[in-house]
Amino acid sequence: MPKKLRFAIGAGLMVAAIAYLIVTAVRNTAEYYLTVSEVKAQQAALDGQMLRVAGRVVPGTIAWNPATLTLAFGITQPPAQDAAPSGVRPVAITAGGAVFHVICRGQPKPDMFAPGRDVIVEGRLDRDGVIEARQVLTSCPSKYAPKQPGAAAQ
Amino acid sequence: MPLIGQLALALALILAVYSIIANVVGARRSIPTLLASARHAIWAYCAMVTVAVAALVISLLRSDFSLEYVASYTSYSLPTFYKITALWGGQQGSLLLWTWLLSLFTAIAAFQNRRRNPEIAPYALATLAAVAIFFLGMLNFVTRPFDMLAAVARDGQDLNPLLQNYWMAIHPPSLYTGYVSASVPFAFASGALITGRLDDAWIRSTRRWAIFSWFFLTLGNLFGARWAYEVLGWGGYWAWDPVENAAFMPWLVMTAYLHSVMIQERKDMLKVWNLALIGMAFGLTLFGTFITRSGVISSVHSFTQSGLGPYFLTFLIVVVAVYAALLIWRLPKLRSPAEFESYLSREAAFLFNNLILVGIAFAVFWGTLFPVLSEAVRGVKITVGPPFFDTVNAPLALGLIFLMGFGPLIAWRRSSLDSLAKTFASPAIFGLVTGACAFVAGLRQWYVLAALSLGAFVLGTIVVEFRRGVGARRHLVHESAPAALVNLVAKNNRRYGGYIIHIGVVMAFVGIVASSFFRTEIKKSVHEGEFFQVGPYSLQYLGIETTETPHVETSRARIEVRRDGKPIAMMLPAKLFFKRNQQPATAVAIRSTPAADLYVVLAGMDDQTGLVTFQVFLTPLVFWLWAGGVVMAFGTVIAMWPNVRERAAIAASLRAAAETPAVDEPLRRRA
Numbered sequence: 001m002p003k004k005l006r007f008a009i010g011a012g013l014m015v016a017a018i019a020y021l022i023v024t025a026v027r028n029t030a031e032y033y034l035t036v037s038e039v040k041a042q043q044a045a046l047d048g049q050m051l052r053v054a055g056r057v058v059p060g061t062i063a064w065n066p067a068t069l070t071l072a073f074g075i076t077q078p079p080a081q082d083a084a085p086s087g088v089r090p091v092a093i094t095a096g097g098a099v100f101h102v103i104c105r106g107q108p109k110p111d112m113f114a115p116g117r118d119v120i121v122e123g124r125l126d127r128d129g130v131i132e133a134r135q136v137l138t139s140c141p142s143k144y145a146p147k148q149p150g151a152a153a154q
Numbered sequence: 155m156p157l158i159g160q161l162a163l164a165l166a167l168i169l170a171v172y173s174i175i176a177n178v179v180g181a182r183r184s185i186p187t188l189l190a191s192a193r194h195a196i197w198a199y200c201a202m203v204t205v206a207v208a209a210l211v212i213s214l215l216r217s218d219f220s221l222e223y224v225a226s227y228t229s230y231s232l233p234t235f236y237k238i239t240a241l242w243g244g245q246q247g248s249l250l251l252w253t254w255l256l257s258l259f260t261a262i263a264a265f266q267n268r269r270r271n272p273e274i275a276p277y278a279l280a281t282l283a284a285v286a287i288f289f290l291g292m293l294n295f296v297t298r299p300f301d302m303l304a305a306v307a308r309d310g311q312d313l314n315p316l317l318q319n320y321w322m323a324i325h326p327p328s329l330y331t332g333y334v335s336a337s338v339p340f341a342f343a344s345g346a347l348i349t350g351r352l353d354d355a356w357i358r359s360t361r362r363w364a365i366f367s368w369f370f371l372t373l374g375n376l377f378g379a380r381w382a383y384e385v386l387g388w389g390g391y392w393a394w395d396p397v398e399n400a401a402f403m404p405w406l407v408m409t410a411y412l413h414s415v416m417i418q419e420r421k422d423m424l425k426v427w428n429l430a431l432i433g434m435a436f437g438l439t440l441f442g443t444f445i446t447r448s449g450v451i452s453s454v455h456s457f458t459q460s461g462l463g464p465y466f467l468t469f470l471i472v473v474v475a476v477y478a479a480l481l482i483w484r485l486p487k488l489r490s491p492a493e494f495e496s497y498l499s500r501e502a503a504f505l506f507n508n509l510i511l512v513g514i515a516f517a518v519f520w521g522t523l524f525p526v527l528s529e530a531v532r533g534v535k536i537t538v539g540p541p542f543f544d545t546v547n548a549p550l551a552l553g554l555i556f557l558m559g560f561g562p563l564i565a566w567r568r569s570s571l572d573s574l575a576k577t578f579a580s581p582a583i584f585g586l587v588t589g590a591c592a593f594v595a596g597l598r599q600w601y602v603l604a605a606l607s608l609g610a611f612v613l614g615t616i617v618v619e620f621r622r623g624v625g626a627r628r629h630l631v632h633e634s635a636p637a638a639l640v641n642l643v644a645k646n647n648r649r650y651g652g653y654i655i656h657i658g659v660v661m662a663f664v665g666i667v668a669s670s671f672f673r674t675e676i677k678k679s680v681h682e683g684e685f686f687q688v689g690p691y692s693l694q695y696l697g698i699e700t701t702e703t704p705h706v707e708t709s710r711a712r713i714e715v716r717r718d719g720k721p722i723a724m725m726l727p728a729k730l731f732f733k734r735n736q737q738p739a740t741a742v743a744i745r746s747t748p749a750a751d752l753y754v755v756l757a758g759m760d761d762q763t764g765l766v767t768f769q770v771f772l773t774p775l776v777f778w779l780w781a782g783g784v785v786m787a788f789g790t791v792i793a794m795w796p797n798v799r800e801r802a803a804i805a806a807s808l809r810a811a812a813e814t815p816a817v818d819e820p821l822r823r824r825a
Contacts, residue, residue, distance in 0.1 A: 026538055028545065029545065031536065106677060
């Protein structure tokens with residue numbers, strides 16, 4: 001066998017092995033990344049799936065028990081015009097907007113967690129439409145975040 | 155000040171444009187005075203960008219809140235140190251810093267090559283200036299650091315509390331230095347492609363730049379990891395976030411590049427591959443900036459939607475397309491007469507090391523872009539998290555570590571099984587014994603056992619190599635062992651610096667594996683005076699104290715740590731509240747020992763019940779990750795150190811290049 005071919009086969013096998021690793025890893029670890037409305041739309045199909053859901057914490061729904069480290073709250077779809085992660089701002093929850101209840105057990109409450117804050121919830125959706133969260137991530141206000149109008153002139 | 159800065163940026167843009175024209179025309183028509191003028195223009199452009207940076211720093215220090223940038227990222231009460239670091243706390247400032255580093259490196263490259271590389275250098279400098287024009291264009295027209303507010307603000311909005319940290323102060327400049335210095339080898343590669351001088355002069359002339367870039371990319375990644383470890387308070391240091399991946403990918407490709415150029419220098423092989431790698435490395439630095447600025451991929455760091463994405467993407471596509479076209483155009487001249495002879499050769503080991511490194515980079519790239527790709531192809535956004543990156547990269551990392559021991563000791567061209575057995579017998583036995591000891595000690599995870607065995611194997615090969623070198627010197631020059639060791643490293647600094655880096659990599663790898671497999675986490679809500687147990691430690695919560703400065707309010711808990719009933723440490727985790735931007739932040743307490751880190755987070759306080767929640771991590775051997783980083787940095791400095799013999803080699807290669815015309819250059823082989 002010519003040397004060139006021999007090395008091409010070796011390198012090819014290596015590349016194939018890496019590709020195989022990537023493909024199987026994707027199959028085993030993929031999670032759907034959805035917004036609250038998208039979850040609502042396909043709720044039946046997502047039953048029991050690992051999800052990442054982006055939404056906004058509904059004010060007045062937060063229950064935090066520091067003794068058991070249980071955090072419960074509702075999330076909803078942020079209004080379209082400011083879907084970008086941002087700081088706290090007043091939210092008007094329109095009647096009829098989908099709200100999912102989230103329960104996160106055994107995790108401390110994140111620093112930035114607050115009513116009206118945008119969060120990403122990682123967990124499984126159960127039959128009653130409750131998200132059993134493994135993790136609640138608050139998107140930290142970026143250092144490049146757009147300025148809130150008027151904030152500089154306070 | 156703002157006016158001076160703005161003006162300086164405009165002049166810098168004009169000078170950069172002029173330097174390209176002068177360089178290209180000067181090179182095509184061979185007009186030395188025009189080339190000299192181009193050099194002067196580059197130095198002047200560098201001076202102008204320096205003036206702009208100085209103007210912005212002075213405005214930041216003076217808290218000139220008529221400037222939008224100053225008002226957005228600082229406040230009166232911000233400590234002076236962070237007023238300076240706010241230079242890279244925001245987008246415009248970051249781009250200005252980037253441009254400044256680029257202008258400095260271009261000026262240095264122009265100086266270094268005022269007599270060297272007469273053919274490649276003008277085109278390389280023009281390439282660098284073209285990159286600078288993109289950034290200067292952004293700073294002049296799109297995202298201007300010197301924009302004024304309509305009304306002067308009374309106080310600024312302050313720097314993000316997460317950035318008010320020592321590591322965050324040094325992490326971005328390190329990473330930027332690494333990113334930007336990668337553009338020098340890239341520019342020389344472009345110059346080589348344009349002029350057709352495709353021997354290894356471009357590699358040799360920029361070798362130190364490449365190592366310099368790698369050095370800062372390494373530090374930048376480690377500083378970022380350290381920052382995450384100390385500030386984010388989740389007990390880890392790496393989360394495979396897109397922003398982290400963006401910094402990691404260029405590092406991987408630069409690592410591959412630094413190894414494969416050795417094959418070209420020694421064997422005149424892999425020419426296309428090297429040119430492709432440096433193109434990839436530079437492309438990935440732009441891609442990293444694109445990811446972090448465009449908001450295409452949601453990151454927990456979410457730098458979000460700044461409107462710069464399309465510009466960066468366009469620039470990236472143009473750069474990649476032009477470079478790829480140049481490479482394809484020159485393919486016929488890049489054929490190499492040499493070929494791989496045996497799998498049991500150093501070339502082969504380096505080839506596979508390259509495949510793995512680029513494979514890891516590709517896996518990281520794929521995982522980072524997966525949400526975007528899946529949305530485009532299947533209409534659903536699917537993310538892959540840390541488990542994806544861990545499962546793909548863990549086996550690849552083992553392969554890489556194995557080659558790290560195997561590659562440097564095996565002979566070039568081909569090696570017989572006999573000589574292999576002789577070279578590798580003792581390191582292999584050492585590795586197996588280490589694995590067996592770990593098994594006896596009770597470790598059962600196959601990955602950990604493999605990692606420890608391979609790590610020991612690599613260390614064994616390095617010891618063998620040092621012993622061989624020292625032995626030879628003692629025999630030939632009759633030196634004492636310590637003197638022989640010092641001279642050995644000094645005379646072959648590139649090679650032995652590399653071995654020292656490998657030692658650091660093994661240390662870091664063991665730290666990463668141990669801390670990933672054996673981290674324990676305990677969450678506990680306690681009242682004052684209560685005890686709780688974490689591993690061998692008993693922790694007692696003694697109370698909380700609140701202090702206040704005009705800038706920040708601090709609630710600090712006191713925890714006494716005991717082991718076997720004896721108090722060994724007082725730990726003070728805290729919660730901070732930054733007043734100006736009304737944001738909380740966490741200050742973790744870490745007690746680090748080589749055996750394990752005790753990491754305590756004050757996770758919450760409940761006013762009604764008086765319960766205080768702590769999150770405690772006990773992470774074994776994570777100390778060695780940081781120690782390995784220090785060793786890697788030390789080894790890199792040794793490898794970068796100027797070496798008399800190497801200078802002579804560069805001079806010789808340049809003389810040889812000057813004697814052979816570019817048109818039908820014979821493929822020279824260096825022994």
